[in-house]
Each structure stands twice: as structure tokens, then as C-alpha cells.
Amino acid sequence: MSCNTYFLERxxxxxxxxxxxxxxxxxxxxxxxxKFTKTQPDERTTTNNLSRRLDSSQDTNMILEQRLHxxxxxxxxxxxxxxxxxxxxxxxxxxxxxxxKQASKNEIELNQxxxxxxxxxxETISQKQxxxxxxxxxxxxxxxxxxxxxxxxxxxxxxxxxxxxxxYQKQLCEEYYKKxxxxxxxxxxxxxxxxxxxxxxxxxxxxxxxxxxxxxxxxVIKREKEIERLKELNQKLIQQNNRLSKxxxxxxxxxVGTKSDNIVIEDNYVNNYVxxxxxxxxxLEFRLSQLTSEQNDFLIDLIxxxxxxxxxxxxxxxxMQQRKDLINLIANQFISQREFSEKINQIMNEFxxxxxxxxIKDFQIHVSKGFKMIFQTETVRLWIIDGxxxxxxxxxxxxxxxxxxxxEGVFQKIVYENFGIKSPSKEQxxxxxxxxxxxxxxxxxxxxIMMNTKKPCGLLEIQNINDDMIIDIQYYGLLVNMLSKSxxxxxxxxxxxxxELKYQDLFYSSFIKLCQSTNFDDFEQRIQDSAYSxxxxxxxxxxxxxxxxxxxxxxxxxxxSGCAYQVYKSQRPxxxxxxTKHQNFDENxxxxxxxxxxxxxIIQDNQVVAILEFILKKKKLQDQHPFGLQIxxxxxxxxxxxxxxxxxxxxxxxxxxxxxx
Numbered sequence: 001m002s003c004n005t006y007f008l009e010r011x012x013x014x015x016x017x018x019x020x021x022x023x024x025x026x027x028x029x030x031x032x033x034x035k036f037t038k039t040q041p042d043e044r045t046t047t048n049n050l051s052r053r054l055d056s057s058q059d060t061n062m063i064l065e066q067r068l069h070x071x072x073x074x075x076x077x078x079x080x081x082x083x084x085x086x087x088x089x090x091x092x093x094x095x096x097x098x099x100x101k102q103a104s105k106n107e108i109e110l111n112q113x114x115x116x117x118x119x120x121x122x123e124t125i126s127q128k129q130x131x132x133x134x135x136x137x138x139x140x141x142x143x144x145x146x147x148x149x150x151x152x153x154x155x156x157x158x159x160x161x162x163x164x165x166x167x168y169q170k171q172l173c174e175e176y177y178k179k180x181x182x183x184x185x186x187x188x189x190x191x192x193x194x195x196x197x198x199x200x201x202x203x204x205x206x207x208x209x210x211x212x213x214x215x216x217x218x219x220v221i222k223r224e225k226e227i228e229r230l231k232e233l234n235q236k237l238i239q240q241n242n243r244l245s246k247x248x249x250x251x252x253x254x255x256v257g258t259k260s261d262n263i264v265i266e267d268n269y270v271n272n273y274v275x276x277x278x279x280x281x282x283x284l285e286f287r288l289s290q291l292t293s294e295q296n297d298f299l300i301d302l303i304x305x306x307x308x309x310x311x312x313x314x315x316x317x318x319x320m321q322q323r324k325d326l327i328n329l330i331a332n333q334f335i336s337q338r339e340f341s342e343k344i345n346q347i348m349n350e351f352x353x354x355x356x357x358x359x360i361k362d363f364q365i366h367v368s369k370g371f372k373m374i375f376q377t378e379t380v381r382l383w384i385i386d387g388x389x390x391x392x393x394x395x396x397x398x399x400x401x402x403x404x405x406x407x408e409g410v411f412q413k414i415v416y417e418n419f420g421i422k423s424p425s426k427e428q429x430x431x432x433x434x435x436x437x438x439x440x441x442x443x444x445x446x447x448x449i450m451m452n453t454k455k456p457c458g459l460l461e462i463q464n465i466n467d468d469m470i471i472d473i474q475y476y477g478l479l480v481n482m483l484s485k486s487x488x489x490x491x492x493x494x495x496x497x498x499x500e501l502k503y504q505d506l507f508y509s510s511f512i513k514l515c516q517s518t519n520f521d522d523f524e525q526r527i528q529d530s531a532y533s534x535x536x537x538x539x540x541x542x543x544x545x546x547x548x549x550x551x552x553x554x555x556x557x558x559x560x561s562g563c564a565y566q567v568y569k570s571q572r573p574x575x576x577x578x579x580t581k582h583q584n585f586d587e588n589x590x591x592x593x594x595x596x597x598x599x600x601x602i603i604q605d606n607q608v609v610a611i612l613e614f615i616l617k618k619k620k621l622q623d624q625h626p627f628g629l630q631i632x633x634x635x636x637x638x639x640x641x642x643x644x645x646x647x648x649x650x651x652x653x654x655x656x657x658x659x660x661x
């Protein structure tokens with residue numbers, strides 16, 4: 001059987017026709033269609049292969065357009081043939097073109113859906129991974145929660161045990177105290193009784209009782225030390241228990257998530273640590289106050305458990321960021337502690353030099369010069385307060401004195417109202433008033449210097465401080481205050497000792513001068529000069545006794561005249577508070593004054609040879625001194641009689657030496 005055969009070529013279409021009369025048109029048409037449909041799956045396979053290789057809708061469209069172009073060329077070549085078979089072929093080709101267009105569209109949509117499906121699959125896998133990570137983190141926190149609960153339970157049990165031990169030790173101490181008191185009472189009863197018999201037995205019994213008593217006292221002391229140790233240990237365990245409770249609460253309330261809304265961020269710690277201006281803190285834990293609670297707890301755990309636990313903990317961390325944060329924390333704390341130690345060392349070196357000063361001015365100049373680098377500022381002043389004039393004095397590095405009036409401003413509030421430490425302020429504030437202007441400042445730190453008085457006696461002023469170092473600077477300032485108090489006390493003690501020795505030297509020099517007197521008039525003049533140099537009084541009275549009469553400035557008076565006769569008769573010194581109102585007062589003999597008068601006899605060879613009278617000033621001889629303190633020289637409230645007696649004694653001895661018979 002013969003038939004018409006058509007061949008598709010690329011780039012052009014060629015139709016070879018062979019007429020076969022034996023074949024009917026229907027068979028030819030059917031055969032042709034069958035032939036074409038037989039080759040159609042190869043073209044689709046080729047299209048699918050191209051689609052798979054290119055994996056792009058644009059490349060697929062290009063290939064389909066080429067196929068359609070070939071079909072259109074074939075249709076154009078068949079238009080000239082009007083046979084029935086050609087019409088069928090043309091119709092089949094047109095249907096095939098429509099089918100191919102629809103297949104191209106479906107394939108493009110299929111590729112888009114495959115991409116969407118792949119994207120959805122990836123998102124599903126990512127969500128599963130995130131869920132798995134969250135489950136792992138949740139399990140990790142559950143395990144931490146369980147561990148912390150166990151630690152807390154163990155700590156509570158240990159604390160309860162320590163409390164029981166403490167109560168037991170306290171009960172034992174009370175029993176020992178009762179035994180000691182009972183033994184002491186027995187010893188007292190035995191000692192009170194006068195037992196003449198069985199002395200050896202009693203002595204042995206008493207000796208044993210004393211030994212038992214001493215042993216019980218030693219046991220009591222040991223128990224007291226043990227109680228103190230248990231108290232300290234209990235306090236540490238209470239603190240550790242509080243930290244673990246806080247950490248457990250944080251683990252219970254901590255939220256973990258992938259979104260920023262679910263992350264718990266701890267606010268920066270606002271420092272509110274307040275130092276006591278009268279003493280240094282017991283520990284340096286205040287330096288951890290600027291850290292977060294987690295960092296603070298971590299450092300405390302590191303201190304308690306040691307470096308090995310820290311190293312193992314860091315090694316076991318899987319998160320590199322957490323490792324980095326912990327190492328940075330330790331490194332920063334090491335650098336900070338090193339700088340802190342160096343500052344303390346510098347302060348101590350400065351005070352080794354300051355302790356040698358003997359006056360306040362040099363001390364103030366050195367403070368204003370030597371502590372600038374320590375506080376990292378240009379203004380450091382040590383003010384000394386004079387409470388009598390309401391002024392404060394200081395000296396700059398050039399030795400120029402500066403005066404501040406304490407009538408208003410921050411200085412006035414610290415001195416007369418609030419005696420605490422004045423922390424830095426961002427706002428401009430009035431500090432003090434000078435004679436010509438008002439002085440303002442900000443970012444300053446004022447620390448009062450408290451001596452043994454209720455009010456400050458000085459101020460340490462630090463200007464323009466660094467906010468990042470406020471805690472350390474307050475501690476440095478407090479340390480400088482404490483050491484300044486020691487230096488100032490040393491200066492005042494040296495000054496008081498110097499003046500006291502100088503005051504005592506006045507007695508010795510007066511004694512030597514009085515011993516060198518040549519006659520009575522010279523002695524009288526010298527004793528008046530000595531009284532003035534010692535007591536700042538120029539009124540003295542020396543009455544001689546000659547021929548059973550009083551002699552004063554060449555005039556003789558009855559020996560029974562005036563208050564001098566009372567002293568002559570008693571031969572003892574007396575203090576007359578109101579001599580002018582005394583019944584025996586004689587203005588010709590006695591000294592006249594509204595102040596108390598010391599009157600004493602000068603005795604030589606058991607006979608009264610003279611009467612010495614001089615005035616006592618109740619008003620203290622004051623020496624102006626910084627801080628408003630009055631360093632007393634000469635008469636003091638509690639030593640007026642003592643100094644008067646000393647002056648009277650040296651005058652009597654000098655008189656006997658100068659006029660030795």
C-alpha cells in the first residue's frame with residue numbers, strides 16, 4: 001500500500017507528494033493523521049526536555065513560538081492544495097496549534113505553582129527548625145529552673161541547720177554563763193566565811209573551782225567565737241539564698257522569642273548608692289552597683305566559686321556571643337580594678353608626703369596641686385570652715401587665699417543644714433559667695449569633713465568630674481576626707497603641743513627671771529611682767545611683811561588690815577571670788593577687782609614673809625584657729641586653779657631663792 005508522505009524540517013517545510021490511485025482519500029487522510037499523531041509525542045518530549053533543561057517560562061515560550069511558526073509555515077504551504085486530505089491535515093494542524101498554545105499556558109502556570117509550592121515548603125521547614133530551637137531552649141531553661149530549685153532547696157536546708165546550730169550554741173552559752181555565775185557566787189561565799197579548819201581541803205576545793213571557772217570561761221569564749229563565725233556564715237548564706245531566689249524568679253519570668261517584642265531587655269541600672277561621710281564602706285561591692293543584675297550575680301558567683309568554675313562554664317557555652325560577653329565582662333572588670341588600685345596607691349603616696357606638714361596652708365596647697373590627676377579635673381580645693389565668722393578659707397596652687405561666705409548656696413546648706421555628700425548635678429547651682437561675686441558650678445562633688453563635732457569643719461570640693469567615674473570618685477573623695485581628717489588632727493595636735501610647751505616655757509623663763517631679782521622692787525616688777533606674759537593680766541599685788549607689819553610700795557600698814565591678814569593668819573592660799581565685797585577688804589592693802597583674786601602666802605623658814613595677790617580671768621585666753629576651734633592657751637575652764645597654783649608656787653620658790661637669808 002502506498003500513501004502520501006509529509007516530512008517536517010527545520011528551517012523550512014518541504015512537501016513531497018506521490019499520487020497513488022489505489023488508495024482512497026479517507027485512508028490517506030486517516031493514515032496521514034495517524035502518521036502525524038505518531039510523531040507528535042516526540043515533539044512534546046523534546047519540549048518537556050527543553051523545559052527541564054532551561055527551567056524558565058521565557059525559554060519555553062520561545063520554543064513553543066518556534067513550533068507554532070513551523071506549523072504556520074506548513075499550513076501556508078498546504079493552502080494551495082484543495083484536496084480533502086489536505087483540508088483534514090490543515091484542520092488537524094490548526095487544532096494542534098491551539099492545543100500547543102493551551103499546553104504552553106498550562107505549563108507556565110504549572111511552573112509558577114511549583115515555585116510557590118517550593119517556597120511554601122522551605123518556609124514550613126524553617127518554621128519547624130525555629131520551633132525545634134524554641135523547644136530546645138525551653139527544655140534548657142526548664143533544666144536550669146530545676147537545678148536552681150535544687151540549689152535553693154539545699155541552701156535553705158543548710159540555713160535551717162545553721163540556725164539550729166546557732167540556737168544550740170546559744171543555749172550552751174547561757175548554761176555556761178549560769179554555771180560561771182554560780183561558781184563565782186560559791187567562791188564569794190567561801191571567801192566571806194572565816195573558816196579556820198580544813199584549810200587544805202578548802203584551798204584545794206577553791207583551786208579546783210577556780211580552774212573549773214577558768215575552763216568554763218575559756219569554753220564560753222570559744223562558743224562566742226563559734227557563734228560569731230556561724231552568724232557570719234549564716235549572713236553569707238542568707239545573701240546567697242536571696243541571690244538564688246532572685247535568679248530563680250528571673251528564670252521563671254524570662255521570655256525568649258525570635259521577635260524583638262518578645263525579648264526581655266533589662267533597663268540600665270541607675271546608681272543610687274549613698275556613702276556615709278563619717279566612715280569608709282566595709283567592702284568594695286558598691287563598684288558592682290552599675291552592672292546589671294545578671295552581671296552582678298555572675299561576678300559574685302565567680303568570686304564565691306573560683307576561676308575553675310568560670311572557665312568550665314564558659315567552655316560549655318554553645319553561644320559564641322555569650323562567651324564573648326562574659327570574657328569582655330571579666331576583662332573590663334580587671335582593667336577597672338587595676339585603675340582603681342592605682343588611684344588608691346597614688347592617694348596613699350600623696351598622704352605619705354602630706355602627713356609631714358605642720359600648717360594648714362601648705363596642706364591646702366598640696367591638695368589643690370597633687371590631686372588633680374587623681375580626680376582627672378582642674379579644680380580640687382580643701383576648704384576650712386571658721387564657724388565664728390561663717391566663712392570658709394582655702395589656698396590655690398599659687399598660695400593665694402580664697403574666702404567663701406557661707407550665707408547662701410550649696411556650701412551653706414551642707415555646713416548648717418545637710419551634712420551629707422553632695423552628688424554631682426547637671427544643673428548650674430550657686431556654690432558660695434565671695435566678697436565680690438557669686439560662684440556657680442555644675443558637675444561638682446562636695447564632701448564634708450567631719451571631726452569630733454556635729455557640724456562639718458571642712459569641705460572637699462571637686463569640680464567638672466567625669467560622670468562615668470562618679471562612684472569611684474566619691475570613694476576617692478571619701479578616702480581623701482578620712483586621711484585629711486588624720487592629717488588635720490596631726491597638725492592641730494602638733495600646734496597644740498607646741499603652744500602648750502611654749503606656755504610651759506613661760507613658767508620656766510619667769511622662774512629664772514624672778515630668781516635673778518636684786519631687790520624687792522625689782523622682784524615686784526618682774527612678777528608683774530611674768531603674770532602679764534602668762535595670763536595676759538598686768539595687775540598683781542605683792543605685800544611684804546616686815547616687823548610684824550605689811551609693807552606696800554614703801555608704806556607700812558597694820559598687819560590685821562585687809563584680806564591679806566586672813567591669808568597671813570591661815571598660811572594657805574585662797575581664791576576670793578568677790579574681794580571688794582569681803583568684810584575685811586582694804587583698798588590700801590588688797591588688790592581691787594571685780595574678777596576673782598588668788599591670794600597666797602610666801603613662806604620662808606616657816607614664816608610668812610610676803611603675800612602675793614593676782615587676778616584670775618575666767619575668760620579663756622583664745623587663739624584664733626581654723627575650723628572655728630579655739631585652741632586654749634593659759635587659763636582653761638578646768639585648769640584655772642591649777643595654773644594659778646603653779647604660778648604661785650614658782651613665785652614663792654623664786655622669792656626664797658632671790659632673798660635667801
